[in-house]
Amino acid sequence: MDYLEFKIKCLEEFREILIAELAEIGFDSFQETEEGIDAYILQGNFDREKFTEIISGYQEAAEIYLTEEVMPKVNWNEEWEKNYDPIEVGDLVYVRASFHQPQPGFSYEIVINPKMSFGTGHHATTYQMLRHQGELDHAGKRVLDIGSGTGILAIMAHLLGAREVEAFDIDDWCVDNGNENFDLNGLSTRMGFGTIREVNPQGPFEIILANINKNVLLDEIQIYVGLLSPKGFLLLSGFYTEDIEDLIIAATPHGLVLQQKSSKDNWAALILQKD
Template identity: 75%
Template structure:
């Protein structure tokens, strides 16, 4: 099956927003370029009306121009090696690919070869989730990573001392890639395939991590709460700053207290604690 390729020129500040928007409508790989992003999706997964809606929404404010093409499946490791730079989350963790040199001056280090998956630490949501994880005691805790992607948050949980980690994703590409990344980082957990209802994890968990999108979070929130221990933590991201009120309006009646919130590039991240 061939891939559709969209070479998109846009303003710098809209790169992350467009990556997130396209990831929500079936795009499964992205490369950041000097002029914008290259976005890829299988022909069978392409939703033209949804794609056009995103372009129409941002074409003026982001100054978008694009070129469409078709390409066969490629060696994504080679493509990422050309375009993927390591990142540092404060002085907490250094995220790099296997072809980058190590930096032992950081407290923690994660090796991610992302291939087709979303979640390298470059996006503001992943960056903030890693930062928030650093604020929560993971030692000997049981952790659930919902929509794990590359597995980066599950790997961070292990580095922070979690004793048991469960992870899953709805995309089989992510599951394959996530398990490869688990192996690179010495994580024995195997990522499962499916939604939270299909995987049906059994609580209780000390920490639940969910970096997805607003609609999925709202739909699954009661499940997260049921899986959490009293005084357990729910870390959320994947939504815009202006969506915080909708999320907290959903979580407060479920016994969750807002502990912390952050925003980066208009993407928000929350730490909530189950009180009842």
């Protein structure tokens, strides 16, 4: 499935609110530019009516001008080789591409050759999820990575000693890239294709990872709880700090208890534990 790319020129003070509004309707990646933002969404997730409603609401005040393109499925590694820098998550893990040299001083290393900028460790949500993974005992555990993208969180679970790791994504391009990255990091598992309802993973899992977006998390959280073992951990990210309360309100009736929360660049992450 192809991605749609929207180049949105707007006044600087409207960038964050536009990103927040577009994230609510399924846009999953953003890049700030000198003139505004570039926003990306899978074609299958795009709701033209909702998008037009948001843009129209800010058109005059934000002085919006936009262009729309379909992004062809090409290999983006050449562009990444020019611009992609390694990521350091404390001294826990060093995330690099295959064209970077290894670095000493880290407990773990992950090699990611991304096709696009989704799930490389650069985004605040991925960074926080990796950090929170490092705070949990994965040894001998079954781990489920929902919306796996490049597979980086599944790879981290494997490195931390998980007995079994399952992962899937709704984008066939991500599945191909994720499997490539699994091979680079010694995982024998293969990434599944589809939504959680289509893949239908079989629990229980001691750790579930879901770095998606608020609407999907709210819709699927009951499914996550059903797959989680007693005292198991659910790690969530992909939403803004102002959305933390909504996620906790949704989680509490299902027996999930907040253990830890964090934020980075206004993006939030939660560690929840099942009663």
